[in-house]
Amino acid sequence: MSNPTLDHLLSRRSVSANSLTEPGPSAAELEQILTAAARVPDHKKLVPWRFVLFEGAAREEFGQVLAEVCRAEETDPGAFRLQNEAKRFLRAPVVIAVVSRITDSPAAPEWEQILSAGAACQNLIVAATALGFGAQWITEWYAYSRGVRAALGLADNERIAGFVYIGTPKEKPEERERPRLADIVTSWRS
């Protein structure tokens, strides 16, 4: 029997950031997408994530930050690389930084809080795709850069779980090979 949620999960594909274009989600759609992301499992209700939105002119402004950090952190990046960094966030109408934030909790160890942030990234993608948009979860170099951390004002207990790019797909992505269940599923036996 067909089920729309399952059909979506069984057919969803990421759309490369380079294959995204306008329009992006409306304000109401973006609120739905973010609300879905904030509904992920969260042991001890610590809310171990937060979201930073990049829309409109902020994407170009943050591109300048990326180019400056790239120049400071990399050896001789070259003009072409710096131009690309300046345009990086213009690949999609909306980019959402998912920030994992850890609270000291003996009942919900750090690992579980990080997993919850990963689930938030996936819910962003699933919700955006359900609304007909394309989305991709990306880290690239700037998720791990000290300079970008500083520019985003991340606290010591915070890390980037990913940047989720959302927009309209320019083309439908081709299916890609998936692991065979026989290779990854076992039944436990005593």
Ligand SMILES: Cc1cc2nc3c(=O)[nH]c(=O)nc-3n(C[C@H](O)[C@H](O)[C@H](O)COP(=O)(O)O)c2cc1C
């Ligand atoms: C934590 C994480 C980081 C990722 N970073 C990148 C990245 O920097 N660049 C990239 O092309 N894909 C990255 N990916 C992979 C894409 O999100 C996506 O899985 C891939 O394009 C395959 O598409 P699919 O979701 O349809 O399988 C990352 C995935 C995860 C889970």
